[in-house]
Amino acid sequence: MDEVGRVSGSINNCPALVLNADFRPLSYFPLSLWSWQETVKAVFLDRVNIVSEYDRVVRSPSIEMRLPSVISLKEYIPTARRPAFTRFNVFLRDRFSCQYCGDAFPTPDLTFDHIVPRSRGGRTVWRNVVTACGCCNLEKGSRLPRESGMYPRTAPYEPSTRQLQENGRAFPPNFLHESWRDFLYWDTELDPV
Numbered sequence: 001m002d003e004v005g006r007v008s009g010s011i012n013n014c015p016a017l018v019l020n021a022d023f024r025p026l027s028y029f030p031l032s033l034w035s036w037q038e039t040v041k042a043v044f045l046d047r048v049n050i051v052s053e054y055d056r057v058v059r060s061p062s063i064e065m066r067l068p069s070v071i072s073l074k075e076y077i078p079t080a081r082r083p084a085f086t087r088f089n090v091f092l093r094d095r096f097s098c099q100y101c102g103d104a105f106p107t108p109d110l111t112f113d114h115i116v117p118r119s120r121g122g123r124t125v126w127r128n129v130v131t132a133c134g135c136c137n138l139e140k141g142s143r144l145p146r147e148s149g150m151y152p153r154t155a156p157y158e159p160s161t162r163q164l165q166e167n168g169r170a171f172p173p174n175f176l177h178e179s180w181r182d183f184l185y186w187d188t189e190l191d192p193v
């Protein structure tokens with residue numbers, strides 16, 4: 001397939017937002033996006049419906065089509081009931097903010113802290129692990145909360161997939177095509193301009 005005409009910007013900046021068969025994004029964070037090549041292939045395999053399109057057109061010798069900007073799967077993919085216990089999901093549960101000082105940090109600057117330190121028998125589980133910045137982690141060290149006076153702002157819990165998705169919605173990606181907005185409802189849209 002070739003692109004028709006020359007439009008400014010790379011065609012590779014035209015990913016499609018992928019919705020499940022219930023029209024919710026497959027995931028919010030990271031946002032479920034497919035490259036235009038994957039998207040076109042899925043259209044021809046009849047696995048997706050086209051919900052919205054870009055202005056850009058691609059063509060092969062036999063067909064011409066506008067690139068889809070939003071697609072929905074024809075077959076529903078059930079989402080996992082229990083999210084995986086990973087560093088990233090701990091950060092997402094805690095909204096990328098240190099549970100001691102309350103400040104938000106980019107992922108590389110975050111660590112996780114065992115409320116009851118491992119050296120004191122604490123386990124690496126949802127209810128004993130919170131997001132912490134390097135400074136707070138260092139300060140707390142291997143002390144218990146009552147010894148350090150440092151308590152997490154929110155008692156850690158095992159989140160549901162829905163809770164993680166809700167948190168993910170608060171972090172819009174850098175690129176957001178206008179045809180996606182109806183399906184995402186970013187919190188930031190509610191801010192007065």
Ligand SMILES: [Zn+2]
Pocket residue numbers: 098099100101102103132133134135136137
């Ligand atoms: Zn901190």
